[in-house]
Every structure is written in structure tokens, then in C-alpha cells.
Amino acid sequence: MSTLEIKGLHVEIEGKEILKGVDLTINSNEIHAIMGPNGTGKSTLAQAIMGHPRYEVTAGTITLDGEDVLEMEVDERARAGLFLAMQYPSEITGVTNADFLRTAINAKRDEGDEIPLMGFIRELDANMETLEMDEDMATRYLNEGFSGGEKKRNEILQLKMLKPKFAVLDEIDSGLDIDALRIVSKGINDMRGEAFGCLIITHYQRLLDYITPDHVHVMIQGKVVKSGNAELAKELEEKGYDWLHEELGIEPETAEQEA
Amino acid sequence: MTVETKLALTEQDVRSFSKKMDEAAWMSDFRAEALAKVEQIPMPKPDKTRIDRWNFTEFPVHAVESATYESLEDLPAQAHELIDPDNHENLYIQHNNTPAYLSLSEDLKAKGVILTDIFTATREHSDLVKKYYMTDGVKVDEHKLTALNAAFMNGGVFVYVPKNVVVEEPIQVLFFHDNEQASLFNHVIIVAEANSSLSYIENYLSTVEEAKGQANIVSEVFTGDNAEVTYGAVDVLPKGFTTFVSRRGVTGRDSRLNWALGLMNDSNTIAENITHLIGDGSHSDMKTVVVGRGDQRENITTKIISFGQNTNGMILKHGVVKDSATTIFNGIGKIENGATGSNAEQESRMLILSDRARADANPILLIEEDEVTAGHAATVGQVDPLEMFYLMSRGITKKEAERLIIHGFLAPVVSQLKLEGVKKQLTEVIERKVR
Ligand SMILES: Nc1ncnc2c1ncn2[C@@H]1O[C@H](COP(=O)(O)OP(=O)(O)OP(=O)(O)O)[C@@H](O)[C@H]1O
Numbered sequence A: 001m002s003t004l005e006i007k008g009l010h011v012e013i014e015g016k017e018i019l020k021g022v023d024l025t026i027n028s029n030e031i032h033a034i035m036g037p038n039g040t041g042k043s044t045l046a047q048a049i050m051g052h053p054r055y056e057v058t059a060g061t062i063t064l065d066g067e068d069v070l071e072m073e074v075d076e077r078a079r080a081g082l083f084l085a086m087q088y089p090s091e092i093t094g095v096t097n098a099d100f101l102r103t104a105i106n107a108k109r110d111e112g113d114e115i116p117l118m119g120f121i122r123e124l125d126a127n128m129e130t131l132e133m134d135e136d137m138a139t140r141y142l143n144e145g146f147s148g149g150e151k152k153r154n155e156i157l158q159l160k161m162l163k164p165k166f167a168v169l170d171e172i173d174s175g176l177d178i179d180a181l182r183i184v185s186k187g188i189n190d191m192r193g194e195a196f197g198c199l200i201i202t203h204y205q206r207l208l209d210y211i212t213p214d215h216v217h218v219m220i221q222g223k224v225v226k227s228g229n230a231e232l233a234k235e236l237e238e239k240g241y242d243w244l245h246e247e248l249g250i251e252p253e254t255a256e257q258e259a
Numbered sequence B: 001m002t003v004e005t006k007l008a009l010t011e012q013d014v015r016s017f018s019k020k021m022d023e024a025a026w027m028s029d030f031r032a033e034a035l036a037k038v039e040q041i042p043m044p045k046p047d048k049t050r051i052d053r054w055n056f057t058e059f060p061v062h063a064v065e066s067a068t069y070e071s072l073e074d075l076p077a078q079a080h081e082l083i084d085p086d087n088h089e090n091l092y093i094q095h096n097n098t099p100a101y102l103s104l105s106e107d108l109k110a111k112g113v114i115l116t117d118i119f120t121a122t123r124e125h126s127d128l129v130k131k132y133y134m135t136d137g138v139k140v141d142e143h144k145l146t147a148l149n150a151a152f153m154n155g156g157v158f159v160y161v162p163k164n165v166v167v168e169e170p171i172q173v174l175f176f177h178d179n180e181q182a183s184l185f186n187h188v189i190i191v192a193e194a195n196s197s198l199s200y201i202e203n204y205l206s207t208v209e210e211a212k213g214q215a216n217i218v219s220e221v222f223t224g225d226n227a228e229v230t231y232g233a234v235d236v237l238p239k240g241f242t243t244f245v246s247r248r249g250v251t252g253r254d255s256r257l258n259w260a261l262g263l264m265n266d267s268n269t270i271a272e273n274i275t276h277l278i279g280d281g282s283h284s285d286m287k288t289v290v291v292g293r294g295d296q297r298e299n300i301t302t303k304i305i306s307f308g309q310n311t312n313g314m315i316l317k318h319g320v321v322k323d324s325a326t327t328i329f330n331g332i333g334k335i336e337n338g339a340t341g342s343n344a345e346q347e348s349r350m351l352i353l354s355d356r357a358r359a360d361a362n363p364i365l366l367i368e369e370d371e372v373t374a375g376h377a378a379t380v381g382q383v384d385p386l387e388m389f390y391l392m393s394r395g396i397t398k399k400e401a402e403r404l405i406i407h408g409f410l411a412p413v414v415s416q417l418k419l420e421g422v423k424k425q426l427t428e429v430i431e432r433k434v435r
């Protein structure tokens, strides 16, 4: 079993503090969901876990099985077992999806122990079939000209090929049509198990109807303000966030004057 | 300060060279007339690069004699790798200045296709060559360097595809250089008559560490009505050369001329690639990739001029500049008065890999007609940190991620080259140059 532990995390972007002390522990075989209003720092948390260059961690720790994640370069984090399905994946021209995936898989393996080409193709084909992706997506350039939904499926394809210990999925449901939502959810559910833990960032209950979370957290103004089980997500769906502000005595952001 | 043009050769010299190469008689006069002009006409003025201190006129010897190849097995390994093991029936090799190997399939011969060295061509296909040699394409008196090419021409090839002939397999031409004394004053003429099609692939390869001479290269391509020509080139000339290379196209009605140029020289280089879209409905697709390194200076001009109606010119240019190299991109889309319904598009992108490198992209649109469409995009920048983050977030190392992005950036030309060996070579040269 593995554990991803986040403690007292403060993160700034361009001098502005976004995360103001986040604590979160995720174990293998657990699915956590984070919800919360727009602009409260959910993506910031995701990017900080992966090591995005523009997000600066000013306090707190992130560890993976006791190892200091913040000390690692982005690629080292990935090879240590972290994965981030991005809210806005990049487009890389001239690099085919298949070449990219093979390079990424081999990056985790030792020299001389590269994945055999045939095995790779078989696995790729199988995963693309499950995700109902067009065959030509393998030979097209990475995300270039992909529709919003196609990009999201492609993130999940990478997840399935790379098999990380922990995945953070940032709004993987946005832009997906109804069928795709079901297909992508199945792709994620298939990974559930002893070797996999997951943090899902979403705005909508409909994704959680397919993937039942073990824990649900609410992030407001850069902090996890409430945690609960799957029922909490349903409550949020029904009532929105205002009642939480009241219940927890959170001032609206505008009242917080910047120096 | 201007370098004095003191020419190494006299009229006597060019005439006797012409005689030695057994050219058609008109060629001797043509050379002599060009030589007379050299002194009088100015150097070209490539935008944003001062070349008045570049030496375009001095070289150790005009032409060297090199070995011919009985079989491809005689080729040195580096050259041999460029030859496709299963697809080399249509192949011409020039060794320094010597026509060294020629093969053309029986089928193409029977259909009237011509592939021959330029000297023989002036003799055996005199009228044809005379019709196209520096007439409607590059002009002798365009500037000093074209006149020099005309006077000193010491190599090149003539390719002719008759009407309605479709050349299925590419025709490959290898200009192989392995003598540091040798200069290349090459002249290539490609004629594709109406309804024909051809894929031509040209390699400039040198095994010399540092050349001592000139590379002054002119190519002229003519597409007949409804013809289609794809011209692929990978230039890998070493430092020491002063390189001037002019590739010019003239299109007939509804024809298509595609260029895919991998400019991988290590020499200082002035390169121009120009298509004149003469025939209505003709189309030119111009793709160029460039890598500049060391203290190399390069000025790359790509230009498409629409004369005919409903013509379409597409320029795509990607360059990587590192070390203290300077690369200038001039992209010109011109639509002449009367070329209604034409379109001129261009995209220039440059990646700078070091603080000392200089890159400059100048897109220019010159539109003299109302009912046309045109557009350009130009960017100069570093490798996108977000792209790097994306790739590295999948476990790919920084170095490998950068490599992938750069190769991807230069892929548009690689993917157009129709011979595996040449594709592989360009990929490897890119690898070597950007490392
Ligand atoms: N470069 C930046 N400079 C200043 N503020 C920034 C910058 N980038 C992001 N922010 C701010 O950081 C805050 C948190 O953004 P983040 O993307 O983490 O929100 P989120 O919770 O993921 O929102 P959403 O639900 O809309 O995706 C936002 O208020 C955003 O405007």
C-alpha cells in the first residue's frame, strides 16, 4: 500500500497566495473527490502536487510513502508514481501520441528493458478500444487539434498506459458527452484496486454517480473546509456552497483586502 | 568595406572548361557572357544580413576530378546510408564535381524521362536545356552570385518528365563532397511537362571537416499545366563554405509545386526559395526547416509570388537557433495585380535555445489586388515551459522532453521526404545539430 500525504501546504502563484494550508492524505485503493467553487485553488493543488514551474510552494510538505515529493523534479515525481490528468492538456506538434506514450513508458524502465513494440501496440490498441478512441488518434500529433472531449480521453489513455500509484484528475469530466462520461468513468473504475489511489477534482455529481468516492472534500479559499463521504457531494449538488459559507462562517473573498 | 571581386577565372578559363566538359557550344558563349556581367552587377541584398564581408568569389580550384562509382558499394558509409536499399533505381550521384553514378529505370527511359548530368544534358538535349536554363526562372543578371553560377557552373543535373508521365518512385540526386578543395557551382534544371508528376529528392552531403571553397547552387523547377512536383532537399554542407543556394519554381496552370527543404548546413548560408505562380489555379506549398548553431550566420528567404488567378501559396518555416548563431527568416507573400482569388499564407516559427543566439522572423505581405486572402503568423521564442511540464509530468526527462519538442517542431519537412534513408538522415542531422 502507498500513501500520498499533504500537510500544511501553502502555494503562491506570482506572489499571490492561493493555497493557505491544505491537509490531505490519500491511500491506495481510495478515491477522493475535491469539489469547490471556481477559483478556490483546486487546480493549484493539482499542479503543486505535480510540480508545475509557476506554482511556488511556500510552506508545508508533500510526501509519497515518506519520500519528499517537493524535492523531486517533475519527471521524477511521475516516475515515483504520480500522475496528473490536466484540466487543459498541452498540444505538442510533430510528436505522435504513440511515440510520446512509448517514450513515457520507457522513461520508467531501465535501459535495455524497453517495452517490446508489439506488446506496447497491443496494450495501446486494447486501451483505445475500451476508451472508444479512433484508431488514428495513436498516430496523430499529441493532442493537436483534438476536441475537448478527445483530449480528456487521451489523458485517461495515458493514465491507463502509465499505471501510476496516484492520479489526480482535474475536471476530467468537463467537455465529455454523456457516453464519453460513462466510458471514461469505466476506464477509471477499472484501475481501482490495491495499487491505485485517486484524487478527482470535479464540479458535478454526475461523475461521482459513476465513480463512487470514498471521501469527498470541499475546498474554499485555498483550504479544505469540510470532508465527508459520498453523501456530502450529493448534498453540495442539491444545495450549492452558500450554506457552507454560513455554516463555517467564511467571509466572501471580496472582503479580504490585499495589502 | 567591400571585398574586391577579383575573379579566379578568365573568359579563356571558362571556355576551356566548357570544352573539356564537352558541353554544347552555346554554353561556352553563355558562360563567357555571364562572366562579363559578373563585374558589373551588384551583390544580392538579403534583408537584415550584411554580406559585404562574406567571401563569395574566392576558391582554391574551379573543379576537381574525383572517382566515379562502378557500384553503390563503392560509396563511403555516410553516403551509402542515404540510398534506399529497395528503392534506388532512379539515382544520380555527383562526386565533388564529377558525374559519378547514374541509374534510371528502363520503364522511365522508355517513357522518355531524362535524368543526366548537366554537361551531357547541354549536348544531348540542347534545345530543352537552352529553353529552361536561366531564362524564365533564375536570371543571369539577377545579381553577382547568379552570374557567377552561370559563368562557373561545374556540376548539376537535368531532370525531364514528358507529358502525362507519372514517375512513381522518387528520383534521387546525391551531391557528395569529400574534397576540401572542391567548390560546388551546381545548376539543377527540373522540367515536368503537362499532367506529369515527379518526386525529386536531393541530398547535399559532405564528409569534409572544413571546406575551403564556394557552394553556389541554383535550382530551377518548371511545372507544366496540371503537373505535380515535390522537391525535397536535405542540405548538409560543412563550415568553411560560403553558401548561396537559390531554388526557384515556375508553375503552369493548375499545377502543384511542393517544396520540403531541410537546411542543415554548418556554413554561413544565404538561401532563397522562390516560386512564381504563373498559371491560373497553381499551388505552391513551401516547407522549410533550419537549424543554426555555432557562430553560423544564415539568411533564409522564402517567397511566393502570385501572378495567375486563384493561385495559392503556402509558406511554413520552422527554425531552431542555438549557441551564438544568427538566423534570419524573410517570408514574402506577394500577390500581383490581376491575380484575383489568390491566397498567400505564411507561418514562421523560431525556437531560440541559447541566450547568445539570434533569431529574426520577418513576414511580409505585398498585396496589389483586392479580391484575395492572405495571412501570416510569426513567432520567436523559447521552448514552451508548459509543453515541457506536460511531457515531464509523464516521466520523460527534461533532456528527452526538449528533444521531442524540437524534433516535433522540425517534423513538417521530415514527414514530407519520401525516402526512408533521407528521412532518417535528416532526423539524425537534426539530432546532431541540436544536441
Ligand atoms: N498567474 C496567475 N496570477 C494570479 N492569479 C492566478 C494566476 N493563475 C491562477 N490564479 C488564480 O488562482 C486562483 C485559483 O485558481 P485555480 O485554477 O486553482 O482554481 P480552481 O479551483 O481550479 O478553479 P476552477 O474550478 O474554475 O477550475 C484563481 O483565483 C486564479 O485566478
Ligand SMILES: [Mg+2]
Pocket: A042, A043, A044, A087, A170, A171
Ligand atoms: Mg481548476
